[in-house]
Amino acid sequence: MPVAATRMPGQRWYTPYLFALPALVLFGVFFAWPAVTAIQLSVLHYDVVSPPTFAGMDNFTRMLGDERFWKSLLNSVLFLIGMFPLLVVLPLLLAVLVNQKVPGIRTFRMLYYLPVVTSMVAVGVAWEYVFHQQGVLNWMLTAFGLLDQPIQYLLDPFWALPALVLVEGWKSMGFYMMIYLAGLQTIPTSLYEAAKVDGAGAWVRLRRITVPLMAPYIAVAFTMEMLDSMQAFTSIYVMTRGGPQDATLTLGYYIWSAAFEHYEMGYASAMGLVLWVLMIGMAVLNHRVNKGQAVVA
Amino acid sequence: MILRRAGTYILLTAIALAFVGPFLILLSAGLKPSHQAVFSFPPDVIPRPPVLDWVIEAWTSIPFPQYMWNSVIYVAITVPAYLIVSALCAYPLAQMRFRGRNLIFFAILSTMFLPSEVMLIPRFMVVSQLSMADTFAGVILPGILSAFGIFLLRQTFAGVPREIVDAARTDGCHELRIFWHVMLPAARPTLAILAIFGFISVWNSFLWPLVVLKDSAKYPIALGVAYLAGITGTDVRSLAAGTILSIVPVVVVFMLMQRHVLEGMRGAVKG
Numbered sequence: 001m002p003v004a005a006t007r008m009p010g011q012r013w014y015t016p017y018l019f020a021l022p023a024l025v026l027f028g029v030f031f032a033w034p035a036v037t038a039i040q041l042s043v044l045h046y047d048v049v050s051p052p053t054f055a056g057m058d059n060f061t062r063m064l065g066d067e068r069f070w071k072s073l074l075n076s077v078l079f080l081i082g083m084f085p086l087l088v089v090l091p092l093l094l095a096v097l098v099n100q101k102v103p104g105i106r107t108f109r110m111l112y113y114l115p116v117v118t119s120m121v122a123v124g125v126a127w128e129y130v131f132h133q134q135g136v137l138n139w140m141l142t143a144f145g146l147l148d149q150p151i152q153y154l155l156d157p158f159w160a161l162p163a164l165v166l167v168e169g170w171k172s173m174g175f176y177m178m179i180y181l182a183g184l185q186t187i188p189t190s191l192y193e194a195a196k197v198d199g200a201g202a203w204v205r206l207r208r209i210t211v212p213l214m215a216p217y218i219a220v221a222f223t224m225e226m227l228d229s230m231q232a233f234t235s236i237y238v239m240t241r242g243g244p245q246d247a248t249l250t251l252g253y254y255i256w257s258a259a260f261e262h263y264e265m266g267y268a269s270a271m272g273l274v275l276w277v278l279m280i281g282m283a284v285l286n287h288r289v290n291k292g293q294a295v296v297a
Numbered sequence: 298m299i300l301r302r303a304g305t306y307i308l309l310t311a312i313a314l315a316f317v318g319p320f321l322i323l324l325s326a327g328l329k330p331s332h333q334a335v336f337s338f339p340p341d342v343i344p345r346p347p348v349l350d351w352v353i354e355a356w357t358s359i360p361f362p363q364y365m366w367n368s369v370i371y372v373a374i375t376v377p378a379y380l381i382v383s384a385l386c387a388y389p390l391a392q393m394r395f396r397g398r399n400l401i402f403f404a405i406l407s408t409m410f411l412p413s414e415v416m417l418i419p420r421f422m423v424v425s426q427l428s429m430a431d432t433f434a435g436v437i438l439p440g441i442l443s444a445f446g447i448f449l450l451r452q453t454f455a456g457v458p459r460e461i462v463d464a465a466r467t468d469g470c471h472e473l474r475i476f477w478h479v480m481l482p483a484a485r486p487t488l489a490i491l492a493i494f495g496f497i498s499v500w501n502s503f504l505w506p507l508v509v510l511k512d513s514a515k516y517p518i519a520l521g522v523a524y525l526a527g528i529t530g531t532d533v534r535s536l537a538a539g540t541i542l543s544i545v546p547v548v549v550v551f552m553l554m555q556r557h558v559l560e561g562m563r564g565a566v567k568g
Contacts, residue, residue, distance in 0.1 A: 015472050016389035020401055023386035026442040029427075030420060031408050037419035094312070102305060110555045111313040114320070117551045117558075118544045119501035119519040125526055125540045126319035129326060129533070134336030136322060143339070174316070231412050234503050238523060252414040259418045260508060272415035279412055 038276075041269035048263045059270035069271065071246050072254040079165055079250055080229040086169025087176050087225040088218065094173065095180035096210065109181075113174035120171065124238030127167045128154065157247040160240055164248055168235050172228065176221050183217035184210070223286045230279055251275050320541070327351050327538030335533050351532065355525065355539030363514065364521030365546075368500055371517055375437050376495040380488055383446035388476050390447070391454035392462055402451070409444045413504060421508050435509045436517075440499065446491050453487040454480055486557075493554050500547045518543045
């Protein structure tokens, strides 16, 4: 249809642009301009106090030799791997569980969703009580004989990262569950009934019906899980500050710390660009692998 | 059958306990009198007797009411602005044809792939250059544009039958009137969902205010709680009480609106 065909009286050529104008201004000022600035900053030395100087590729070569950068990258990847079962696999099982039509199921869904609506700060504080040396977790594990000695999870270089993964995963699980629930409700129940008649057990129905039909939703959850994990920050800020011994120093936290604790804006921006490229790369890769089955933008 | 049903409920309840438990532990710690240990083997969770001392202490040891009020202001300005800007932008994207329509749509969608840590530094510099560092405007303005909001409203507006819009146009209706009298009423459920999600996200916002604000008098509540947690010597009971207090408004809104939130999420995924 030609452009003019739907232009009615009262609509001038600039009308659509006027409607979009506030959004476009905000896009320009708070997204496009900063994005360009981020790229500029990455080739500068800038400590906020003195004027910026040109750094060439310094910030990027520095990264190659910076052990903390590699450590933070490794931690981010470990974070991402650790979150996979918590946000891609378990929520699917939860969704199957809360998709049953039993009285009161809405209340359970709401309770599972509760951590999603509370702030990460509050969640971090709450879990510090759970992880306490004399806290509930240590008590349960020792009572069941799984531990001899209580562990100080957040002060232990081995346990701190898994502990944070658990907290972040726990907080978002309900959100992913709802994504899957939306998908499950598109599957006709007749499929399951037919399978039952054929004598298929619960596990077979899950593997042969649920998982294949849920593939697009699993792809979406996976993409979101990757983007979420790479951006984890607040839990680390509240609970460990990247410690102990950099055990929970993720790329996102290192960037923040370089910029706002050490005022190395150029270096932090260069690392930010690496994070950016990684995230886009992962999203594109995932899209390719799933052949664009994703249903959510 | 009954056994199976019972098993289902036991499982559902156990999982619910895992999701609510940490909050209950906070609640218990925040209500315990000072002579009762917060941590012990086995856990001693029932406060004997429950006291409000720590709630009062949290409320007064930091400017708690001020932080709550700040968050109310942040929500009261950001959420309506976000709804209006999103709706205004979504309307032509859904119902008009013009040059650059796809370009605008994809530019806005692309903002979803800008990681927050990457944008933090340059956005802080932009805000500083606009002399908005350490101001309410600096906290609010960058949070108004939301790809999610525009995306969802565009879907909703696109569902309004073309004939209704065209009929209104032939009658000589101004576009702004169509927007106001046809589009917005049709999108009421979507707007409600976006308002609730907006409320939750602004109430919980942490990273951006942390970067932009120097003056603690402008802190939103989440930053206030982190500040309370960072003060050495804060009693664990007082911190627990303050943390619980900080999430009460958002939990209450969620409980009241949970039907909309959960239904809305499903709508968003399907959309």
